[in-house]
Structures are given as structure tokens and as C-alpha cells.
Amino acid sequence: MRLFAQLGWYFRREWRRYLGAVLLLILIAFLQLLPPKIVGVVIDGVDKNHMPGSTVWMWIGLMLAIALVVYLLRYVWRVLLFGASYQLAVELREQFYRRLSRHTPAFYLRHRTGDLIARATNDVDRVVFAAGEGVLTLVDSLVMGIAVLLVMATQISWQLTLLSLLPMPVMAMVIRHQGDQLHNRFKSAQAAFSALNDQTQESLTSIRMIKSFGLEDHQSARFAGVAAEAGAKNMHVARVDARFDPIIYIAIGCATLLAIGGGGVMVVHGILTLGQLTSFVMYLGLMIWPMLALAWMFNIVERGSAAYSRIISLLAEEDDIADGEGALPDGGGTLEMAVVRFGYPQSTQPVLHDIHFRLRPGEMLGLCGPTGAGKSAVLALIQRQFDPDEGDVRFHDISLRQLKLNAWRARMAIVSQTPFLFSDTVAMNIALGKPGATQEEIERAARLACVHDDILLLPEGYQTEVGERGVMLSGGQKQRISIARALLLETEILILDDALSAVDGRTEYQILHNLREWGRNHTLIISAHRLSALTEANEILVMQRGAVTQRGTHRELSQAPGWYREMYRYQQLEAALDAPDESDDDDGREVTHE
Known part of the structure; x- marks a missing residue:
């Protein structure tokens, strides 16, 4: 029953719908x-031969x-009721x-995708079912049950009514005990369903890798194990x-037995007529639904309560990054990073220390270093996916902690x-951040990203469906479409996190040339393993083990001893x-590759 208290905020807001449904249920119960x-x-009229056929x-x-009015x-x-629940x-x-x-990202380190999907679908369905059918069965069982009991006690015999109700208190205690068990077990079953959902999601998203490694049988066995666990729960x-229905039917059977036995004795002694006993038994038959509904209500409400507790636990989680209140000034600004120390949540070791740089509007910053050097961590701090443990990141000389996240x-x-x-479609993927973009704007961004010609070769050009996760495109095409998507936004800062790794050298050169032209009024931050992508950067930071070990322009770093x-x-x-071997052209001149 605690679910009704948990959803009290919604019932109070939608009280007109629920009140209208409740009043109609009461009217139906009396009808x-x-x-x-x-x-x-x-029956009494026919039995005494004083009721004509017309009557x-x-x-x-x-x-x-x-019956017709009740139907309507x-x-x-x-x-009213189910509309409100939906x-x-x-x-x-x-x-x-x-x-x-x-x-x-710290939140998604704690929660798996399959579990989140299960809570957003299956758990919500259980809550909605309880908010609709639960309210229905509660009101219907209480109103109908109380009304039937009052009629039986006042219009026929209160003594026979009390006799028939003797099994009910025992039934109520047993159902309450079973309801507590159901709540705990259903919560475990929902957790098992989350694990099953997560296993399904991982298997489907990695199906190409599974097939390429020939792991179908292995993954099937793993999935079967998870499915068996969910089935057991x-x-x-x-x-x-x-156990609910047998308990109800046993209680109703005992009540009927007591009613017929006690009522038969009362008919024999002239206390009740045969018609009154028939009406009493029919009224007692009407008590079957309220009793079943009451048990069913406990069932679905306990399920809904367990599901709602799983949903509300996620909704109640505090944001890892607190939103600021400050507004951003218009126009370009200088981005400054002065991070003394940063470590990922649940990690005892810092991944960054002593990172300092200053990036003015229109400049380009390059980040490079071996795998695990901390380049992605720097970009995550700039995006404010995390906050540094010590130090600060500032824009327009305002700490990012003070700015509204959406604005930044x-x-x-x-x-x-x-x-x-x-x-x-390809066009919709490019226009993701700017849904109102014209076809000319989309094509201009695609040309800057050197993917326009590739798109025209697709079966339907820009209207070609790319499939789930762009499955029908190559890695280089997906990267360039993503670059076009970012360029279309015309934002002040563009961040490329190793976004040219899947393109060939010539295409990379052309994209970088286009970015230099595009970026005269934009700030670029490029993280790359291929150092040719950083040759035009105003400053390059060479990172190793979370620290900057070298810094300077490409010319300076390429001449100084060190990793770069x-x-x-x-x-x-x-x-x-x-590079391909040297060859002669049609004029017999030697063609060299620089």
C-alpha cells in the first residue's frame, strides 16, 4: 500500500480524473x-403466487x-482512470x-545500460499498472465489499452476515504476509531482468565481433545462464x-458453507424466507470479486512498489557535477586550464597533475602522447564531464563551476x-545538432569534412539510411560525417578527440586544410596519435603519465630531443x-611522392 503514498503527488494533481473514476465506480457498485x-x-412473488407475468x-x-447502464x-x-495512469x-x-x-560519465560507470533500459520500460509499466488497475481494484473491492456487507446485514440478517465473515480475518493476515514476500521477491526478479536485458544489449551491439571470433556458442551459453537465473527468480x-487465489477461494468457500448451513437453519425456523436466503447467497457471490480484487490489488501494488523504488532510486541520485548559475558573456573568450590534480571517481591514483595552458580565440591547441597519457582526461575536464580535484578551468576568466552547463x-x-x-539518413545525422539546417548548409559542412563525394556515391545520397550505429559505412566515413555534424554547429570551440585516425593521409591533409580556413574565427583543440594532424597548432602539449613533458610548436618539438x-x-x-613506388607519368616525367 506504500505505493499509493509514494504516488500521492500525482494523485493530488490529477484528482479530477481519479475522483470522477471513483464516483463512477461507487455508482456502478450500488447499481x-x-x-x-x-x-x-x-422468487418470493412467484413462490407465493401473487406476482403476475407482466410484473x-x-x-x-x-x-x-x-446492465446496459453499468456497461456504459x-x-x-x-x-478516466487508465488515461491518467498512461x-x-x-x-x-x-x-x-x-x-x-x-x-x-561517472554515473554510467555505476550503472549498466541494460539495467537503465529495464527500469525505463518494465519497471515503469509495473508502476503504471498499479496506478491504474491498483486504484480500480482498491476502490472497487472496498466499495463493493462494504456495500454488499451493509445490504446483507441491514436488509437480510446481521447474524448470518457475521457468521459468514468468520474466515475473512484469517484470510487478511495470510494475504498481508504473502504481500511482503512478494515485494522482496519481485524486486529480486526485476534485478535479474535487468541483468538479462543488459546481456541482451551487449550481445546485440557486439554481434559482429562475436561472429568474427566464432563465439556464438560461448555467448549463447552465457545468455542461457543469465536467462535461467531470471527464470528462477x-x-x-x-x-x-x-498462493493468493487458493487462499481467497478457500475463504469464500468456507463463508458460503457457513451461510448455507446457518441460513438453512434460519429458513427452517421461519427467520428467513427462501427468497431472502437466495438473495443472501447471491450477495455472498458478489463478495468473491472484492476478495479476489483485494488479493490482486496487493499483488500488483507490491510489484509496483518494488518497481517504483528502483526508479526513484535513480531519479534521486544527485548530479555528480553541480550546475552553475552564471551566464556566459557573448563573443569569444580565452580558455585557461590550471589543473593541479585530477583523478577519476573510485580511483585512488591521479590521472592528471600540473596541466597548464592558455588558449585564445582563433588558436589551435594540439594534444599528443602515448596511450593512457591523459589526453582524453584533459578533454573531459574542458567539457566539464568531471571537475578537477585541485585547480580550475576558466573561460572568459570565469570558473566553469560557476557557469550553466547547457550554456557552456x-x-x-x-x-x-x-x-x-x-x-x-546521412543528412539527418549531419543535422543532428541543428535540425533546421538547409540542404546547402549540410552539404557545405560535408565538403569541409571531405565526405561529400563519398555521400553522393551512396545509393540514395544524403537520404541513404546508414543503419544502426552507421553499420553500412566505413570507419573513415563515420568519422568524417561526425566532423561534418560538428562543423555545421559553427560553435566557438571545436574539439577533435583522435577523430582522424580512420582516414588516410591525403584526406587528413585536406580536412586539416579546410579546418584551418574554417577555424580562423574558431578555437580548435585536437588530440591525435598521428602527429601530422598537429603541425599547424599554435601550441602542442606532449603528455606522458598525466603530465606535460614537452610543449611548443611543431617546429620546436620536432627539433628538440624527446618523445615528439x-x-x-x-x-x-x-x-x-x-607510400606507393615511384612511377612515370604519360610524358615520361618522374612523379615523386613528398
Whole structure:
């Protein structure tokens, strides 16, 4: 029953719908009390031979009219009640998605994708079902049950009513105990469903890798194990669930036995008529639904409560990054980083220390270094996915902690090292951040990213569906479409996180040339393993083990001893070995590759 208290905020807001549904349910309950009374009157009239046939047909017609009115009223209350519960589903999912979109990567280190999907779908469905069917069964069972009991006690015999109710307190205690068990077991079953959902999601997203390694049988065995665990948890729930109906039917059977036995004695002694006993038994039959509904209500409400506790636990999680209140000044600004120390959450070792740089509008900063040097961590701090443990990042000489996150991130466009494309057309993927972009703007961004010609070769050009995660495109095409998506936004700061790793050298050169022209009024930050991407940077930071070990321009670093010069020479040698052999052109002149 605690779910109704948890959803009190929604019931208070939608009180008109729920009140209208409750009033109609009460009216229906009282209308349903009339047919048993009419049947009793007809039986006594026929038994005593003082009711003409026309009167009998009149009563039958009245019962048919009552049935029609009840049918229409049931339609109306279903629209009111279930309409309100479906609106709750929409709001819960909107809140859930809004919270997910605001959380930082630290949140996703704690929660797996499959579990989040399960809470947004299956758990929300359980809550909505309880907010609709739960309210229905609660009101219907209470109103109908109380009304039937009052009629039985006041209109027929209160002594027989008390006799028939003797099994009910025992039934109520047993159901309450089973409800507590159901809550705990269903919560475990939902957790098992989350694990199953997560396993499914991982298997589907990595299906190409699984097939390439021939791991189908291995993954099938793993999935079967997770599915078996989920099935076992649901069987635990089913065992408790299966006890509800037998308990109800045993209680109703005992009550009917007591009613017929006690009522028969009262008829023999002239205390009750046969018609009254028939009406009483029919009324007792009407008690079957309230009792079953009450048990069912406990069932679905406990399930909904367990599901809601899983949802609310995520909605209640505090943001890892507190939103600021400050507004950003218009125009370009200087980006400054002065980080003394930074470590990822749940990690005892710092990944960055003593990182300092100053980047003015229109300048380009290059980041390089071996794998794990901390380049991505620097970019994460700039995007304010995390806050430094010691130190600060400032823009317009304002700490990022003081700025509104949405306002700050709107100044940036990011192309990550693992580009993501939605299952949509090429044009819609490029226009993701600017849905109102014209075709000319989309094509201009594609030309800057050197992907326009590739798109025209696709079956339907810009209207080609790229498939899930861009499955029909090559890695280089996906990277360049992601770059075009970022360029279309015309943001003040553009961040490329190793975003040219899958393109060939000539295409990389052309893209960088286009970026230099485009970036005269924009700030560029490029992290790359291929050092040729950084040759035009105003300053290059060479990072090793979370610290800056060298800094300067490409010319300065390529001449100074250290990691940069060694890696640049190695990459030059590698490029020379990979270059095609020299050949002669049509005029007999030698063609050389620089």
C-alpha cells in the first residue's frame, strides 16, 4: 500500500480524473446491488403466487437496463482512470530520460545500460499498472465489499452476515504476509531482468565481433545462464503469486458453507424466507470479486512498489557535477586550464597533475602522447564531464563551476574517437545538432569534412539510411560525417578527440586544410596519435603519465630531443615505407611522392 503514498503527488494533481473514476465506480457498485434484490423479490412473488407475468417481465427488463447502464459507466471510468495512469507513464519516462541525459560519465560507470533500459520500460509499466488497475481494484473491492456487507446485514440478517465473515480475518493476515514476500521477491526478479536485458544489449551491439571470433556458442551459453537465473527468480515470484487465489477461494468457500448451513437453519425456523436466503447467497457471490480484487490489488501494488523504488532510486541520485548559475558573456573568450590534480571517481591514483595552458580565440591547441597519457582526461575536464580535484578551468576568466552547463556546452562541438551515428539518413545525422539546417548548409559542412563525394556515391545520397550505429559505412566515413555534424554547429570551440585516425593521409591533409580556413574565427583543440594532424597548432602539449613533458610548436618539438621528435620521425619513416613506388607519368616525367 506504500505505493499509493509514494504516488500521492500525482494523485493530488490529477484528482479530477481519479475522483470522477471513483464516483463512477461507487455508482456502478450500488447499481450492481439491485439485481440480487430484484431476484429475491421475484422468487418470493412467484413462490407465493401473487406476482403476475407482466410484473416479472418488468423486473427482468429493469435488470437488463441496469446492465446496459453499468456497461456504459464502465467505459467512461476506464477512459478516466487508465488515461491518467498512461499519462503517468509518459511523465515518469520523461523524468527518467531527462535525468539520464544530465548525468556525467561517472554515473554510467555505476550503472549498466541494460539495467537503465529495464527500469525505463518494465519497471515503469509495473508502476503504471498499479496506478491504474491498483486504484480500480482498491476502490472497487472496498466499495463493493462494504456495500454488499451493509445490504446483507441491514436488509437480510446481521447474524448470518457475521457468521459468514468468520474466515475473512484469517484470510487478511495470510494475504498481508504473502504481500511482503512478494515485494522482496519481485524486486529480486526485476534485478535479474535487468541483468538479462543488459546481456541482451551487449550481445546485440557486439554481434559482429562475436561472429568474427566464432563465439556464438560461448555467448549463447552465457545468455542461457543469465536467462535461467531470471527464470528462477520469476519462479520464486510465481510461487508466492500462486498462493493468493487458493487462499481467497478457500475463504469464500468456507463463508458460503457457513451461510448455507446457518441460513438453512434460519429458513427452517421461519427467520428467513427462501427468497431472502437466495438473495443472501447471491450477495455472498458478489463478495468473491472484492476478495479476489483485494488479493490482486496487493499483488500488483507490491510489484509496483518494488518497481517504483528502483526508479526513484535513480531519479534521486544527485548530479555528480553541480550546475552553475552564471551566464556566459557573448563573443569569444580565452580558455585557461590550471589543473593541479585530477583523478577519476573510485580511483585512488591521479590521472592528471600540473596541466597548464592558455588558449585564445582563433588558436589551435594540439594534444599528443602515448596511450593512457591523459589526453582524453584533459578533454573531459574542458567539457566539464568531471571537475578537477585541485585547480580550475576558466573561460572568459570565469570558473566553469560557476557557469550553466547547457550554456557552456552549447559553445562547444565535440567529435569523439568513437563516432556514433543514429539509425537515420546521412543528412539527418549531419543535422543532428541543428535540425533546421538547409540542404546547402549540410552539404557545405560535408565538403569541409571531405565526405561529400563519398555521400553522393551512396545509393540514395544524403537520404541513404546508414543503419544502426552507421553499420553500412566505413570507419573513415563515420568519422568524417561526425566532423561534418560538428562543423555545421559553427560553435566557438571545436574539439577533435583522435577523430582522424580512420582516414588516410591525403584526406587528413585536406580536412586539416579546410579546418584551418574554417577555424580562423574558431578555437580548435585536437588530440591525435598521428602527429601530422598537429603541425599547424599554435601550441602542442606532449603528455606522458598525466603530465606535460614537452610543449611548443611543431617546429620546436620536432627539433628538440624527446618523445615528439622520435615519434614524428618514426611516423615519417612509416609513411615513406607505405607510400606507393615511384612511377612515370604519360610524358615520361618522374612523379615523386613528398
